Amino acid sequence: MESADKEKEPEQVPAKEEKLIEGEQTKKKKKKKKKKKKKNQEQTGETPAENTPDIEEKKEEEEKKEDVPKEGAEEGEKKKKKKKKKKKKNAEGEEKKEEESKKLEEFDKALDNSVFRKLGDWKSGPFKQTTPPTIPVDEQFPDNIYSIGEIVEYAKGSRKDNEEAKAKERLFNYDYNLMRKAAEVHRQVRRYAQSIIRPGKKLIDLCDEIENSVRRLIRADKLEAGLAFPCGTSVNSCAAHFAPNPGDNKILKENDVVKFDFGTHCKGLLIDCAWTVAFNPTYDNLLQASKDATYTGLKLCGIDARFDEIGEAIQEAMEAYEVEINGKTYPIHPIRNLNGHLVERYHVNNFWEHRFMLEKVS
Numbered sequence: 001m002e003s004a005d006k007e008k009e010p011e012q013v014p015a016k017e018e019k020l021i022e023g024e025q026t027k028k029k030k031k032k033k034k035k036k037k038k039k040n041q042e043q044t045g046e047t048p049a050e051n052t053p054d055i056e057e058k059k060e061e062e063e064k065k066e067d068v069p070k071e072g073a074e075e076g077e078k079k080k081k082k083k084k085k086k087k088k089k090n091a092e093g094e095e096k097k098e099e100e101s102k103k104l105e106e107f108d109k110a111l112d113n114s115v116f117r118k119l120g121d122w123k124s125g126p127f128k129q130t131t132p133p134t135i136p137v138d139e140q141f142p143d144n145i146y147s148i149g150e151i152v153e154y155a156k157g158s159r160k161d162n163e164e165a166k167a168k169e170r171l172f173n174y175d176y177n178l179m180r181k182a183a184e185v186h187r188q189v190r191r192y193a194q195s196i197i198r199p200g201k202k203l204i205d206l207c208d209e210i211e212n213s214v215r216r217l218i219r220a221d222k223l224e225a226g227l228a229f230p231c232g233t234s235v236n237s238c239a240a241h242f243a244p245n246p247g248d249n250k251i252l253k254e255n256d257v258v259k260f261d262f263g264t265h266c267k268g269l270l271i272d273c274a275w276t277v278a279f280n281p282t283y284d285n286l287l288q289a290s291k292d293a294t295y296t297g298l299k300l301c302g303i304d305a306r307f308d309e310i311g312e313a314i315q316e317a318m319e320a321y322e323v324e325i326n327g328k329t330y331p332i333h334p335i336r337n338l339n340g341h342l343v344e345r346y347h348v349n350n351f352w353e354h355r356f357m358l359e360k361v362s
Contacts, residue, residue, distance in 0.1 A: 111191060111194065111195055113194055115198070115279065116194070116197075116277055116278065116279065117278045117279065117280070117281055117283060117284050117287055118278075118284055118287040118288055118291065119194070119275070119277070119287075122191050122194075128140055129188055131192065131195070132192060132209070132213060133188055133189060133192050133213050133216065133217055134216055135217070136216065136217055136218070136219050137181060137184050137185050137188070137217050137218065138181070138219065141181075141184075144177070144181075145177065146177055146180035146181045146183075146184050147180065147184060148180065149180070149183055149187070152295065152298040152299055153299065154299065154300075154301075154302035155299040155300055155302075156300070156302060156305070175269055178266040178267055178269050179266070179269045179271065181218075181266050182218070182225075182264040182265055182266045182269065182270070182271040183264075183271050183273075185214060185217045185218045185264045186214075186262075186263075186264045186271050186273055188217060189210060189213045189214050189217060189262075189264075190273070190275070192213060193206070193209070193210050193213075193260065196209065197252070197260070197277055198252070199252050199253055199254045199256075199279060200251060200252065201251065201252050202248075202249060202250065202251055202252075203233045203235075203244045203248065203250045203251070203252060203258075204244040204245075204246065204247075204248050204249075204250075206231075206233070206252070206260075207230070207231040207233060207243065207244055207262075210231045210260075210262055211227055211230070211231050211262070214226070214227055214262065214264055215227070218264055218266070223267075223268065223346070224266075224267060225264075225265065225266045225267070226264075226265065227262070227263065227264065227265070228262075228263030228264055228265040228270045228271065228272065228348055229262070229263050229272075229348045230243040230262075231243060231260065231261070231262040232259070232260070232261040232262065232274075233258055233259070233260060233261075234258065234259040234261065235250070235256055235257070235258050236256060236257055236258075239335050239338050240259070240261070240338060241261075254279050254280065255279070255280050255282075256278070256279075257276065257277075257278045257283050257286070258276070258277045258278075259274050259275070259276045259277075260274060260275060260276075260277060261273075261274035262274075263348065265346075268345040268346035269345060270343050270345075270348060272343055272348070276290060282323070282324070282325055283323065285321045285322065285323045285324075285332070286321070286323045286332060288321060289317075289318045289320070289321035289323075289332045290318070292317045292318070292320075292321075293314045293315075293317040293318040293334070294314075296313050296314055296316075296317040297310050297313065297314045300313050307340070311340075314334065315333075315334050318332055318333070318334050319331065319332060319333060319334075
């Protein structure tokens with residue numbers, strides 16, 4: 001037990017209250033000083049200058065300004081910086097949007113292919129794509145249902161009215177949709193390729209641009225999706241399956257006839273498609289013969305169709321044309337040792353080949 005005679009310790013005053021007391025005391029002192037000055041001025045007969053602030057008031061204002069915490073000033077600067085950053089981001093975002101919209105407009109415009117011989121123009125497309133193409137196809141079709149391409153009616157009969165055939169066909173809808181996705185990628189890359197293929201460009205550069213565009217649009221992922229085979233450029237007397245290697249400096253010339261051939265795949269389902277490019281009107285009939293022969297063969301390709309009948313029709317359509325080069329007329333024939341082949345899942349060129357030539361029997 002502590003003794004009652006022990007002196008009591010003084011109670012501690014909070015820091016805030018101490019400051020308030022000090023402030024009041026300084027105010028009282030200042031007031032007293034002012035009163036003394038006034039009395040002295042009255043006794044001496046001096047008059048204070050009008051409209052001039054008192055020196056002590058100025059000091060007080062300066063002291064108040066100094067008392068403003070530095071933290072508040074720093075916070076103000078930070079807020080200003082944040083506002084500037086937001087403005088910059090908004091400005092950059094608007095610029096990017098404008099650039100993207102311009103790119104989309106460029107791609108959506110109808111593509112004039114008049115520079116090529118016997119190659120149709122592209123109409124304004126339903127797809128939203130940039131130039132060069134960068135938007136993957138699955139972003140353009142969020143429901144993963146891809147557009148149906150050109151339909152060529154089968155010349156011999158139809159399966160449209162057969163309910164049993166329709167039911168069987170529906171079993172393959174999943175695979176057909178994957179093939180349509182690969183075809184959509186091929187179509188958009190082909191359109192872009194036709195806008196950059198011009199005389200004077202290296203074949204290797206064109207192939208690299210085509211292949212990289214395919215990888216971007218299809219989201220290349222090894223066996224899931226990607227290129228079915230390297231881009232081929234068969235020039236003039238080279239019939240097929242030539243692809244330039246790195247370091248090959250061959251340049252596309254004004255008088256060349258070139259076949260561009262590249263493929264796409266989704267889960268091993270392949271799209272194998274090629275088209276021929278020429279700039280000289282001399283070869284118009286050669287290109288038209290190839291085009292007519294292709295569509296003739298497509299019309300005959302159907303269930304239970306015979307390969308010899310398809311080959312016969314292709315040959316007859318092609319040999320109806322001839323081409324004049326340097327004043328000399330040449331008949332157009334299909335290439336005898338370039339045969340058709342199967343395209344199976346994950347097999348680009350199956351070994352089972354089909355001859356599409358009529359054999360003359362003596």
